[in-house]
Amino acid sequence: MFQRPRGTRDFAPDEMARRRLALEKMRETALRFGFREIQMPTFEELELFTKKSGPGIVDELYAFKDKGGRDIALRPEMTAQVMRFYVSDLSSLPKPLKLFYFGPCFRYENPQSGRFREFYQFGAEIAGAETPETDAEVIALASAIVAAVGLKGFVVRVGYIGILRSMLKDLKFSDADIAMALHFLDKNDVEGFTKFASQKSISKETVDRIFSIRNLKGGIEILDKLDDGKAKDYLRETMNFLSILGVKGYSVDLGIIRGLDYYTGMVFEMDAPSLGAEKQICGGGSYDLVPLFGGEQVFTTGFALGFDRVLIAAENEGVEKSIDELDIYVIPVGEGSLEKALGIVETLRGSGLRVDYDLMKRSLSKNLKYASLVNAKRVVIAGEKELAKGAVTLRDMKSGDQREIKIESLVNEVKK
Amino acid sequence: MFQRPRGTRDFAPDEMARRRLALEKMRETALRFGFREIQMPTFEELELFTKKSGPGIVDELYAFKDKGGRDIALRPEMTAQVMRFYVSDLSSLPKPLKLFYFGPCFRYENPQSGRFREFYQFGAEIAGAETPETDAEVIALASAIVAAVGLKGFVVRVGYIGILRSMLKDLKFSDADIAMALHFLDKNDVEGFTKFASQKSISKETVDRIFSIRNLKGGIEILDKLDDGKAKDYLRETMNFLSILGVKGYSVDLGIIRGLDYYTGMVFEMDAPSLGAEKQICGGGSYDLVPLFGGEQVFTTGFALGFDRVLIAAENEGVEKSIDELDIYVIPVGEGSLEKALGIVETLRGSGLRVDYDLMKRSLSKNLKYASLVNAKRVVIAGEKELAKGAVTLRDMKSGDQREIKIESLVNEVKK
Numbered sequence: 022m023f024q025r026p027r028g029t030r031d032f033a034p035d036e037m038a039r040r041r042l043a044l045e046k047m048r049e050t051a052l053r054f055g056f057r058e059i060q061m062p063t064f065e066e067l068e069l070f071t072k073k074s075g076p077g078i079v080d081e082l083y084a085f086k087d088k089g090g091r092d093i094a095l096r097p098e099m100t101a102q103v104m105r106f107y108v109s110d111l112s113s114l115p116k117p118l119k120l121f122y123f124g125p126c127f128r129y130e131n132p133q134s135g136r137f138r139e140f141y142q143f144g145a146e147i148a149g150a151e152t153p154e155t156d157a158e159v160i161a162l163a164s165a166i167v168a169a170v171g172l173k174g175f176v177v178r179v180g181y182i183g184i185l186r187s188m189l190k191d192l193k194f195s196d197a198d199i200a201m202a203l204h205f206l207d208k209n210d211v212e213g214f215t216k217f218a219s220q221k222s223i224s225k226e227t228v229d230r231i232f233s234i235r236n237l238k239g240g241i242e243i244l245d246k247l248d249d250g251k252a253k254d255y256l257r258e259t260m261n262f263l264s265i266l267g268v269k270g271y272s273v274d275l276g277i278i279r280g281l282d283y284y285t286g287m288v289f290e291m292d293a294p295s296l297g298a299e300k301q302i303c304g305g306g307s308y309d310l311v312p313l314f315g316g317e318q319v320f321t322t323g324f325a326l327g328f329d330r331v332l333i334a335a336e337n338e339g340v341e342k343s344i345d346e347l348d349i350y351v352i353p354v355g356e357g358s359l360e361k362a363l364g365i366v367e368t369l370r371g372s373g374l375r376v377d378y379d380l381m382k383r384s385l386s387k388n389l390k391y392a393s394l395v396n397a398k399r400v401v402i403a404g405e406k407e408l409a410k411g412a413v414t415l416r417d418m419k420s421g422d423q424r425e426i427k428i429e430s431l432v433n434e435v436k437k
Numbered sequence: 438m439f440q441r442p443r444g445t446r447d448f449a450p451d452e453m454a455r456r457r458l459a460l461e462k463m464r465e466t467a468l469r470f471g472f473r474e475i476q477m478p479t480f481e482e483l484e485l486f487t488k489k490s491g492p493g494i495v496d497e498l499y500a501f502k503d504k505g506g507r508d509i510a511l512r513p514e515m516t517a518q519v520m521r522f523y524v525s526d527l528s529s530l531p532k533p534l535k536l537f538y539f540g541p542c543f544r545y546e547n548p549q550s551g552r553f554r555e556f557y558q559f560g561a562e563i564a565g566a567e568t569p570e571t572d573a574e575v576i577a578l579a580s581a582i583v584a585a586v587g588l589k590g591f592v593v594r595v596g597y598i599g600i601l602r603s604m605l606k607d608l609k610f611s612d613a614d615i616a617m618a619l620h621f622l623d624k625n626d627v628e629g630f631t632k633f634a635s636q637k638s639i640s641k642e643t644v645d646r647i648f649s650i651r652n653l654k655g656g657i658e659i660l661d662k663l664d665d666g667k668a669k670d671y672l673r674e675t676m677n678f679l680s681i682l683g684v685k686g687y688s689v690d691l692g693i694i695r696g697l698d699y700y701t702g703m704v705f706e707m708d709a710p711s712l713g714a715e716k717q718i719c720g721g722g723s724y725d726l727v728p729l730f731g732g733e734q735v736f737t738t739g740f741a742l743g744f745d746r747v748l749i750a751a752e753n754e755g756v757e758k759s760i761d762e763l764d765i766y767v768i769p770v771g772e773g774s775l776e777k778a779l780g781i782v783e784t785l786r787g788s789g790l791r792v793d794y795d796l797m798k799r800s801l802s803k804n805l806k807y808a809s810l811v812n813a814k815r816v817v818i819a820g821e822k823e824l825a826k827g828a829v830t831l832r833d834m835k836s837g838d839q840r841e842i843k844i845e846s847l848v849n850e851v852k853k
Binding site: 022023024025026029030031032033034037038040041048052053054055057058059060061062063064065066068069072083085086087088091093095102105106108109110111114115116117119120125127129139147149150152154155158165261262265266267314315345347350359360363364366367370371373374375376377378380381382390391394395 | 438439440441442445446447448449450453454456457464468469470471473474475476477478479480481482484485488499501502503504507509511518521522524525526527530531532533535536541543545555563565566568570571574581677678681682683730731761763766775776779780782783786787789790791792793794796797798806807810811
């Protein structure tokens with residue numbers, strides 16, 4: 022017997038219905054926000070990903086040589102692809118460009134709860150102008166998408182990496198120094214940072230001041246503790262727009278670092294506490310990647326959302342699982358009924374109803390059991406006697422009520 | 438500048454909308470027929486595919502070793518995966534099991550018109566009992582799916598490989614001989630087959646008789662030329678059910694061989710003549726694969742449909758392209774209008790409408806141009822004067838008509 026590869030999953034009908042219906046809600050939400058869908062290949066040149074994330078990422082990739090000797094890799098995420106696509110084809114489209122995408126991504130890591138080697142991401146990006154409403158729009162979309170699948174217990178933390186970056190720049194830190202300092206700040210490593218700072222002759226007071234900013238968390242009023250400036254105004258305005266756009270459960274968290282060098286201004290994360298230690302379901306912010314891929318500078322902001330984790334969180338919260346239901350299951354009874362029953366099936370399907378019928382010439386009782394197992398709401402029993410009168414028996418599977426009905430009334434009866 | 442890998446594609450918003458809407462129609466059709474969706478991983482153990490298709494397929498695969506030294510391959514098709522999934526998890530579900538699936542598949546071949554290294558397949562299978570209505574159901578589904586996306590000029594050719602197989606078996610051919618003979622028949626290679634047959638001391642009359650069957654094509658009445666038997670009755674009944682299920686443009690074609698050893702009975706193909714030489718869009722039939730993957734014998738029948746080719750055929754036929762439209766684009770005019778405009782956006786989106794707004798603080802005329810480029814049906818102009826009266830201007834982008842309207846009437850007005 023063959024096994025599926027470790028860390029990958031098959032989705033059986035009930036689970037797949039739940040995933041498809043959740044994805045449809047997410048897509049519909051993105052369309053409701055005026056975002057437009059794009060799609061990129063499943064694999065790319067390896068260099069596309071190392072360019073964005075550094076050579077260290079190779080260890081986590083499904084990387085291989087194709088038959089032409091080219092180094093390729095299954096995508097570990099999709100933002101690098103969006104940037105490549107933007108530079109080659111999309112940059113001429115009218116701005117702002119509001120894009121979303123969904124698909125499988127791949128990481129060679131040890132499988133564990135909620136982490137898979139093949140996992141699914143939903144992402145969105147805006148390429149346009151640096152305005153608070155643009156950043157608010159991506160946060161509002163991420164929040165609305167998660168709410169659309171029924172998740173309630175999630176929080177949105179919004180920061181602004183530009184604030185710490187400019188404090189570090191004011192200390193005359195080089196780009197490499199800033200990256201190192203942000204690494205310590207990301208881990209909240211006071212000791213490490215203090216040691217690093219003392220080598221650069223940075224005073225204890227400055228270190229304390231930086232950590233006091235890094236640890237600012239709370240309602241919009243905590244922004245009062247920041248010095249006046251562009252970043253403060255920008256963030257306050259962004260938060261104000263979040264409120265107008267109906268986003269719930271958001272707060273300020275200036276400790277969001279996101280670990281990657283190309284984040285420039287607003288950064289945000291979303292958590293679903295029901296997931297425990299691995300609670301983050303979404304991360305994003307504004308970033309500067311287009312020039313790295315050879316394009317002209319443009320303001321870009323966006324997010325990636327862990328589709329699998331959102332579904333696990335919804336399950337943990339007891340969100341009711343969506344299923345596919347069948348409107349009608351048709352059971353021919355007696356030798357001569359099959360053809361007439363099939364004619365009824367064709368008519369019902371033609372009216373847009375979801376209809377199945379007995380393919381295995383089984384008994385009425387076995388068919389009723391099967392109809393219930395495939396989530397049929399109603400059964401049509403097509404017996405020879407009734408068919409001769411132009412009628413069938415319509416049975417409600419929930420109540421068990423059944424009655425004779427003319428075939429020509431069936432569509433209207435079921436659709437009413 | 439990075440290039441996308443050769444033979445792969447990016448899909449920009451308009452093209453992706455068309456693909457997504459076509460796929461939604463296909464999915465909805467499968468659900469209407471009582472099929473249920475499943476999904477399998479993007480890659481598998483290499484052996485899964487060589488077991489089904491022979492070692493020769495390796496040359497066409499994206500095959501590689503993962504970091505654990507395992508031979509894996511990007512899937513070239515999905516039926517082998519369905520069989521693996523069936524044997525490990527699905528065989529205990531109630532029969533008949535009606536399944537469908539969609540996803541990217543990969544073949545390392547020279548890219549050419551309508552052939553890509555990453556391409557998309559839509560497939561369906563039924564595991565259940567060997568009845569003509571089961572085979573008719575998969576053909577009817579394939580036909581309805583293609584019709585659902587607007588394709589008109591397609592034909593369905595239905596054969597029965599079991600007929601030639603049993604003729605060859607009657608000649609005391611071994612399995613290997615049968616495979617070789619079918620290979621000649623597939624290519625319609627009379628000379629090759631005659632030579633091969635003469636080595637087996639098969640008479641010229643028998644060869645002629647076999648080719649006369651192989652070349653039977655036409656309406657259901659040509660079945661009269663076959664000797665009476667189970668296969669003839671089965672095929673006639675299948676065709677009769679096709680007619681009742683509303684399938685159009687079908688005919689008998691006993692020359693369909695399908696090239697693979699595990700097809701056993703009914704086989705069918707669909708062509709879209711507008712595609713020219715590469716006109717086949719779908720192939721399928723009943724097959725015997727479950728035992729090969731370690732499961733208990735069960736009747737299985739299904740098809741795989743080339744999603745990309747169906748879309749190209751629809752384009753060739755001039756089927757109107759679906760697009761995503763925006764219900765409303767909101768333009769704030771004047772300094773103080775942005776917050777109020779955002780409030781309107783939130784209300785409209787909350788009512789389920791697709792709504793976007795100016796993120797770039799541009800002029801009214803630039804915004805109107807943008808609204809038209811992103812397929813907005815209407816524009817709301819939120820100027821300070823009207824907002825002060827609790828009103829906005831609603832403009833129809835098609836007719837150019839515009840009038841003042843109370844904000845609270847907006848949702849009803851747009852939805853009516």
